[in-house]
Amino acid sequence: MPTVAWERGTRERLIARDDAALGECYDQYASFVYGLVLRVVRDPKSAEDITQDVFLGLWEKPACFDPAKGALRTWLGTLAHRRAVDHVRREEARRRRDQTVHSRVVTTPDVEEMALALMTAERVREALELLPPEQREAIQLAYFDGRTYREVAVIMGIPEGTAKSRLRLALRRVAMTLEEEDLRQWA
Amino acid sequence: MGLTDAPEPMSDAELRELLAARALDASVPSEDLQIDAFVARDADAAAELARLSTAAAWIGATEALTPPGRLRASVLAAARARSGAPRVPHDDLVRIYRRETDELDVLVTTLGSEDLAATTANGLSARDLIIHLAAMESMVADAVGRPVIALDAGTDVEGRTAAFVEVFGIQPIDAVLTVWRDAIAGVTEWAATGAPRGLLPWLGVEVGRDTLLISRTFETWIHANDIRRAIGRPLEHPPAAQLHRMADFSMRSLPAWLDVAGRGHPGRTARVVLTGPGGGTWLVPLAADGSTVVEAADVALEVDLIDWCHRVGERIAPGAVSVRVTGDAALAADILEAASALATL
Numbered sequence: 001m002p003t004v005a006w007e008r009g010t011r012e013r014l015i016a017r018d019d020a021a022l023g024e025c026y027d028q029y030a031s032f033v034y035g036l037v038l039r040v041v042r043d044p045k046s047a048e049d050i051t052q053d054v055f056l057g058l059w060e061k062p063a064c065f066d067p068a069k070g071a072l073r074t075w076l077g078t079l080a081h082r083r084a085v086d087h088v089r090r091e092e093a094r095r096r097r098d099q100t101v102h103s104r105v106v107t108t109p110d111v112e113e114m115a116l117a118l119m120t121a122e123r124v125r126e127a128l129e130l131l132p133p134e135q136r137e138a139i140q141l142a143y144f145d146g147r148t149y150r151e152v153a154v155i156m157g158i159p160e161g162t163a164k165s166r167l168r169l170a171l172r173r174v175a176m177t178l179e180e181e182d183l184r185q186w187a
Numbered sequence: 188m189g190l191t192d193a194p195e196p197m198s199d200a201e202l203r204e205l206l207a208a209r210a211l212d213a214s215v216p217s218e219d220l221q222i223d224a225f226v227a228r229d230a231d232a233a234a235e236l237a238r239l240s241t242a243a244a245w246i247g248a249t250e251a252l253t254p255p256g257r258l259r260a261s262v263l264a265a266a267r268a269r270s271g272a273p274r275v276p277h278d279d280l281v282r283i284y285r286r287e288t289d290e291l292d293v294l295v296t297t298l299g300s301e302d303l304a305a306t307t308a309n310g311l312s313a314r315d316l317i318i319h320l321a322a323m324e325s326m327v328a329d330a331v332g333r334p335v336i337a338l339d340a341g342t343d344v345e346g347r348t349a350a351f352v353e354v355f356g357i358q359p360i361d362a363v364l365t366v367w368r369d370a371i372a373g374v375t376e377w378a379a380t381g382a383p384r385g386l387l388p389w390l391g392v393e394v395g396r397d398t399l400l401i402s403r404t405f406e407t408w409i410h411a412n413d414i415r416r417a418i419g420r421p422l423e424h425p426p427a428a429q430l431h432r433m434a435d436f437s438m439r440s441l442p443a444w445l446d447v448a449g450r451g452h453p454g455r456t457a458r459v460v461l462t463g464p465g466g467g468t469w470l471v472p473l474a475a476d477g478s479t480v481v482e483a484a485d486v487a488l489e490v491d492l493i494d495w496c497h498r499v500g501e502r503i504a505p506g507a508v509s510v511r512v513t514g515d516a517a518l519a520a521d522i523l524e525a526a527s528a529l530a531t532l
Contacts, residue, residue, distance in 0.1 A: 015289060016282050017379075022266055026259055035252030044255075051254055052262050059266045063289030064296075070237050077244030078212075085212045121248040128246065142213035143246055149208040150215060161204075168207035168239075175242040 007067045014062035022059050029073060030055075032117070033080045039144055040084035050087060054080045073117075081143070088146040120178070127177040135170035142167055197221055203232060210239035220299045227297065227420060280400040281378045283429045287407040288371045290423070291320070294411055295364065298418070303360060305417040308502070313414045314360060315352050320410055321367035322351040324374065327403060330387050333373030336366050374403070401436045409500035424493060430465030434492055437499050437526070442475040444528035450521035451475065457522055458484035461492040473518060486514035488522065501527040 013021035033054050038047035057079055058065065065075045128136060134156070141147045141155060153163035197205075197218070202225040208214040209222045226233045295317060303314040311319060326342060328335050340350035355363040378400055386393035394402075412422045424430065438459060445451040451474035459469045470484060489511040490498075497503045505523035512519040 012282070015285050017375075019263060019266055023259070023263055026262055030259065031251045031253050032248050034254035034258070035250040036247035038252060039247070039250040048254065048258050048261075051258060052265060055262045056265055056269065060269065061289065061292065063286060064293050069233075070241060073248070074237075074241045074244040077247045078210075078240055081243065081247055082212050117248060117251070120245060121251060124242075124245045125249045128249070139211070139246065142208070142211045143243065147213060148215050149205075149213045152213065164204050164208060167211060167213060168204065171207045171210060171239045171242050174246060175238050178242060178245060 007065075007072050010072070011062050011065055011067060014059065019059075022055065025058060025072070025076075026055055029076050032073065033076055036077060037080050037084045040081065040146060041087050046087060047084075050080065050083050053083060085146040123177060124174055127174050131170050131173060135166045135173070138163060138166040139170045199225060199229065199232075203235075206232060206236045207239050210236055210243045223297065224299065279432055280397055280404075281375060283425065283432060284378070284400045284404045284407075285371075285375060286425065286429065287404045287411070291407050291411040292364075292368070294414060295360070298360075298414070302414075302418045305414075307410075307413040307417040309413065313417055315348075315356065316410055316413060317360065317367070318351045318355050318363050319348040320407065321355070321363045321370065322347045323406065324367050324370035324403070327399060328370040328373040330399075331374060331377040333370075333377055335369040335373055374400075397436070398440070401433065404433065405496070405500050409497075409502055412502075425465075427464035430492055430496065431467060433496060434461050434465060434467070435469070437495070438469040438471050440528075441522065441525065442472050445473055445521065445525045446475050447528050448521075448525035450525050452485075452518060452521070455486075455515075455518065456484045457518060458487040459522070460487070460489040461495050462489060463492045466492045471522075473522070484514065486512065486516075486518040486522075488512055488519050495526070498523060498526045 010021050010025060014025075030051065034047055034051045037050045037054075038044060041047055041050065054076060058076065065072060128139065131139070137156065138152050141152045142149065147155065149163045149167060150160055152167070153160045156163065158166075202222055205214050205218065205222050206226075209219065209226075214222060226236050298313060303312065303317075305313050307313055307316050309316070322340065323344070325334075325336050326347060338350065338354060340347040351363070355366075378396060386395055387399060408425060415422055425433070441459075442451070453474040453476045455473045457471045457473055459471055461467060461469075470482070473485075490508060494503065494508050494510075498505065498508050505520065505526075508523055510519065510523065
């Protein structure tokens, strides 16, 4: 399981331009990054391009990742999501088609890490399903469809303040789920 | 780079309400600078954004999916192509040089137009200080045979900086950042793979590879903190191990610096104790004449390591250094005077 020490060491190796460290990061997190990006952009080729950009971003600016401020998973996820949303907004992709779901079998060099990640992701999925429908819809629109909170408000026919609070309540609920499950080692 | 038109200023309470949207990348781009600035100055907001960003990333993890097998090779090939081959492991000095330049790069990417206009300790705006760094780094790149810009700006520090400001002061900051980054890449490649063992001409003296790297590291760190100070952000310091490496270098160089400053004392010795993270104790000969150090030092100085480094970087005057001296006070004064010799390189 990745630890802060592992992440610090990897960061130093990346700063030293050790490409084996990049390969390890890829093996550990490529499924996470690619799956997230594909979910947002709904286009496998674009998802590959953005996934590559994310890992090259880590390669070129490893110091941007600060282990003291959060986990590498969070850092990569934030970068991946931001680039995916930028892509969607740039392309003005308002409609997306369903993709054939590929196998969810994930191969990484750290089986334990991935098993825990899958388990945690399942908890988060359950937490999302337990959200009030209006909060779940707000998250769907904002996170997976790349809408701003203002657009969420217009689409849902609610004031902007309500859109902001729905997003906040939903995200805090997920954060609490992670904490209640004593999963803060991931944070 | 935050050069978009600024929206109406928001209160902290309004900005706090936007943290979840920011974590989900659902905030409005024109408001992001204000949110990011708020997070930079409010520790609670930073903690909340980190917590919510972690939650957002885990929402993304519910979609994990194995990418096509070819992508791995593609990523690694692109990474190798961007950095040039061959690769060799970096030694400590290259690593800390890259760490400090990367840290400054991170800082620069968070600066808005108001930040860039802020006045720093030496009177330059943050923007002009970044331009100065590009002027200096590109001069190093020239000196090591990796030129990055066809601009006849000379090698006088002030003249070169002025020439760069004239060219880049009216351009978006990204233009000069490209020069700066290219120069760093060139210096790194030279230091890692092709650095000669001999001396290089640098600002009127001849210096070795290590001196060049450490002086660039010091200057980059000092100027990064100049910018942080100018825009009201907390100062940041390198990790203890790096500070120790930098302090050790300064101690090994001190005899030569004393000679350069005309303050050498052949046959005499100082015990310098640097306190705080990365600190240690050094016995230092007070001239570069090959004298052996003696345990019974003529003078002992105890200084906070950060203060010492700031003195080396000439950010505090000799008289402003908080130092405990035992023994010959005149020797201590000469040491503190000469300590900033590196800053002139």
